[in-house]
Amino acid sequence: xxxxxxxxxxxxxxxxxxxxxxxxxxxxxxxxxxxxxxxxxxxxxxxxxxxxxxxxxxxxxxxxxxxxxxxxxxxxxxxxxxxxxxxxxxxxxxxxxxxxxxxxxxxxxxxxxxxxxxxxxxxxxxxxxxxxxxxxxxxxxxxxxxxxxxxxxxxxxxxxxxxxxxxxxxxxxxxxxxxxxxxxxxxxxxxxxxxxxxxxxxxxxxxxxxxxxxxxxxxxxxxxxxxxxxxxxxxxxxxxxxxxxxxxxxxxxxxxxxxxxxxxxxxxxxxxxxxxxxxxxxxxxxxxxxxxxxxxxxxxxxxxxxxxxxxxxxxxxxxxxxxxxxxxxxxxxxxxxxxxxxxxxxxxxxxxxxxxxxxxxxxxxxxxxxxxxxxxxxxxxxxxxxxxxxxxxxxxxxxxxxxxxxxxxxxxxxxxxxxxxxxxxxxxxxxxxxxxx
Ligand code: SF4
Ligand code: SF4
Numbered sequence: 001x002x003x004x005x006x007x008x009x010x011x012x013x014x015x016x017x018x019x020x021x022x023x024x025x026x027x028x029x030x031x032x033x034x035x036x037x038x039x040x041x042x043x044x045x046x047x048x049x050x051x052x053x054x055x056x057x058x059x060x061x062x063x064x065x066x067x068x069x070x071x072x073x074x075x076x077x078x079x080x081x082x083x084x085x086x087x088x089x090x091x092x093x094x095x096x097x098x099x100x101x102x103x104x105x106x107x108x109x110x111x112x113x114x115x116x117x118x119x120x121x122x123x124x125x126x127x128x129x130x131x132x133x134x135x136x137x138x139x140x141x142x143x144x145x146x147x148x149x150x151x152x153x154x155x156x157x158x159x160x161x162x163x164x165x166x167x168x169x170x171x172x173x174x175x176x177x178x179x180x181x182x183x184x185x186x187x188x189x190x191x192x193x194x195x196x197x198x199x200x201x202x203x204x205x206x207x208x209x210x211x212x213x214x215x216x217x218x219x220x221x222x223x224x225x226x227x228x229x230x231x232x233x234x235x236x237x238x239x240x241x242x243x244x245x246x247x248x249x250x251x252x253x254x255x256x257x258x259x260x261x262x263x264x265x266x267x268x269x270x271x272x273x274x275x276x277x278x279x280x281x282x283x284x285x286x287x288x289x290x291x292x293x294x295x296x297x298x299x300x301x302x303x304x305x306x307x308x309x310x311x312x313x314x315x316x317x318x319x320x321x322x323x324x325x326x327x328x329x330x331x332x333x334x335x336x337x338x339x340x341x342x343x344x345x346x347x348x349x350x351x352x353x354x355x356x357x358x359x360x361x362x363x364x365x366x367x368x369x370x371x372x373x374x375x376x377x378x379x380x381x382x383x384x385x386x387x388x389x390x391x392x393x394x395x396x397x398x399x400x401x402x403x404x405x406x407x408x409x410x411x412x413x414x415x416x417x418x419x420x421x422x423x424x425x426x427x428x429x430x431x432x433x434x435x436x437x
Contacts, residue, residue, distance in 0.1 A: 009230035026299040033303035039342035040132035042068030058107035071130035075281035075301035077105040109277025129273035135263030138344035161234035164327035167347040174208035178215035184267030198243040202229040232406035289350030291320040307337035320350040329407040370409035380409035384422040395426035
């Protein structure tokens, strides 16, 4: 049964059919790999190797700094040939460049990992493995998985609602690694002993629900929630409400309503860290879009430059006009193909000139569509206007920080006003103002 869901949303074209049924292909890494010291939200990691250092698969390259941060590991064996600042997805970041020796010699697994790991050790192993949310948000996972004294977590929610157009990496991960995902759930259930586990998927991915249901046979806490295919169905607050009926308060966190939410792939990474003792060095990424001859779901070693994946997908049949890290709703434009696949790269979308909306901005026609589609009931045009006249205080009063950056407002706006861009910039300015105080 599909649940008709409550919050507002929109219905962009899925554009998933070219990769939906394509099994994940594991590929080799290229000769040169790039490891930004920030592939996560929070403080960048600090490099702990030098130019000339020999590394293996799993060698710690950068150490997490502070509570909200994540370790960075090498995904190949070889030699560190440079440490330099480069522009990547999250800005200009220190990157370690490693020359791949093609041997893929591995570090030994963590000796504490295995079937008998104590609940106390689970967050430590997740931190050591450098796991950050794989749905694109890249929040360091160990922080979520530490029990707090302030309140009980009674519900785990796996986010398999892959609502961003073009991406099929979560879908293929659910279909092909269902057993590992369910084992990851058991690991986290061992920490919190929850009452209920929901796996939220959209109704265009019911095959994944069938495979997960089979993998979870006999594990009665688990319920698959089949939700309407709607954007942004996979946003954290929306998913919590649709699965549990609970509403996260403005400025609040899932833990405030007793929930942990994480992407399905993140649970697979947790299984691999805690049971197998392996750090996060690879992920499934969809390389897709009309210009690509043979779009694919690839198991890619983190640090692989995007340029190196194009030939593997048959090259271009038409010149791309735009490349997005992610999809058209929340994705960021990539201007340089040397940018690597990172922990949050769900997909890379190539768009043709005809698919890129290049109409010019005109004045707001006061149609109210941006208000109608905002899933968190903001007034996007008012926040945008406040930002454009430099009134950051007003943008904050209007709730800019509650924006989940879904992009619905920009997508729907007939006047092509860059609402999401302006709201993102407002949020940055609000944070900077707070730091300066
Ligand atoms: S204001 Fe934020 S949350 Fe609301 S529609 Fe726009 S991007 Fe989405
Ligand atoms: S959708 Fe665009 S044109 Fe309509 S009210 Fe919002 S900003 Fe104005």
